[in-house]
Amino acid sequence: MMTAISTGGGMIEVIEIDGAAVTMSGDFFQTLVYIKSPGKLVAHIEGSFACDEISLHQGSSSFIEIKADQFIGTAVENELLAMEEVLFIKKIHPVLPIMARKNLRVPFITCNEMLEYNKDKNLELWQLAVDYESMRGTISEQQVFEKMREILRIMQNAIDLGLKGTKYADRILGPQSLTFQKKLKDNKLVEGDVLNQVILYTSAMMEVKSAMGVIVAAPTAGSCGALPGAVIGVGNALGLSEDEMVKALLAAGMIGLFIAAHATFAAEVGGCMAECGSGSGMAAAGIIGLQGGTLEQALGAASMALQSCLGMVCDMIADRVEAxxxxxxxxxATNATSCANMALSDYNHLIPLDEVIETMKRVGDAMPNTLCCTGLGGLAITKTAKEIEARLAQGEINEAKPFFKVC
Structure with missing residues (x-):
């Protein structure tokens, strides 16, 4: 039996297997050797197979966990299965595109460290992201760039699908972006071509998510609209190439890295500040790249966007990640656009990005659990929200179809 938790950003962590506490993030090939007694098995495995980590776990069953960049070889596996102490072997494949490894080293992990690293290089933010990912994943710079191109195309495809209209029975909101698109074409909206395109693309992406379509959880499923809506919306409005938008997403990802390392993407921990707030900061830096701004302006835009989102609560109506x-x-997304323009105009963000991210963590820690994706506070407990919740729950009972909340 396996127990896992959501850690935000489309990530999970397995925390228990067969009654034994474990920590698995899907970034290793995991071999589990179930045993009657450990004896000298751990030492034997270490001497037979090069692995990153090996540990003994005892719960309702006892097993040896082996983390490596591959499963144990057939010869070693057969040798183990022939031993009296060994019951059977299970294998768990990695799910992440980039694997972890022992003694993993990266060029930097904070904004200040990145600036120090860049002192004699004068790289743009997207180039620093490529440096980081190339070293982190032991892949080429071109592979990093092309992987982000794949991600961009998934985002663009989701937006295109959303603009054609989406259908899904078990949701609160219908395809509202269709009406927005028509009003925009008919000049019935307040002028602001780029901003309205950003709103349209963000809405379309969120509707595809709510219709269970394929999206990129960037930084999370619940906040998947802001980053692509802003970057692709601005990029298309400016008539920029796919390569330029790839660079913008790489720059955005660098901001996300710092947030993930020192704060959180999980609404259960930091409310919507952790999700939409993070997406806003990431998008702001990406937009600076689209406009050819400086590294300092990108960091300033991200800082201002995050500052604007501190304390934002997560209070989903009826446990649906829609409203x-x-x-x-x-x-x-619109906050990101505004903060990018402010940074391009050299507005003073005052608080350095690292310090803003540290503040995100402190604010998240201070937020009550009722406002962190639990449905126990905010809009989630209003009279109308409870009526919507009851109506949807009745539908689930009638169809014998349980619903599982996903932040």
């Missing part, structure tokens, strides 16, 4: 999630994704 007020759609509004907040749009707010995050």
């Amino acid at each position: 007020p999630c759609l509004n907040r994704n749009v707010m995050a």
Whole structure:
């Protein structure tokens, strides 16, 4: 039996297997050797197979966990199975595109470290992201760039699908972006071509997510609209190439790295600040890249966007990641656009990005659990929200179809 938790950003962590505490993030090939007694098995395995980690776990069953960049070889496996102490062997494949490894080294892990690393290089933010990912994943710079191109195309495809309209029975909101698109074409909206395109793309992406379509959890499923909506919306409005938008997403990812390392993407920990707030900061840096701004302006834009989102709560209506999630994704995307323009105009962000991210962590720690994706506070407990929740729950009972919340 396996127990796992969501850690945000489309990530999970396995925390228990067969009653034994474990820590698995899907970034190793995992071999589990179930045993009657450990004896000298651990030492034997270490001497027979090069692995990153090996540990003994005892719960309802006892097993030896082996983490490596590959499964144990057939010869070693057959040798183990022939031993009286060994019951059977299970294998768990990695799910992440980039594997972990022992003694993993990266060029930097904070914004200040990145600036120090860049002192004699004068690289742009997207280039620093390529440096980081290339070293982290032991892959070529071109592979990093092309992987991000794949991600961009998934995002673009989701937006295109959303603009054609989406259908899904078990949701609160319908395809509202269709009406927005028509009003935009008919000049019935307040002028602001780029901003309206950002709103449209963000809405379309969120509707595809709510229709269970394929999206990129960037930084999370619940905040998947803001980053692509802003970057692709601005990029298309400016008539920029696919390569330029790839660079913008790489720059955005660098901001996300710092947030993931020192704060959180999980609404269960930091409310919507952790999700839409992070997406907004990431998008702001990406937009600076689209406009050819400087590294300092990108970091300033990210800082201002995050500052604007501190303390934002997560209070989903009826446990569906739709409302007020759609509004907040749009707010995050438009906030990113505004903060990018402010940074391009050399507005003073005052607080360095590292310190803002540290503040995100402190604010998240201080937030009550009722406002962190639990459905126990905020809009989630209003009279109307409870009526919507009851109506949807009745539908689940009638169809014998349980619903599982996903932040």
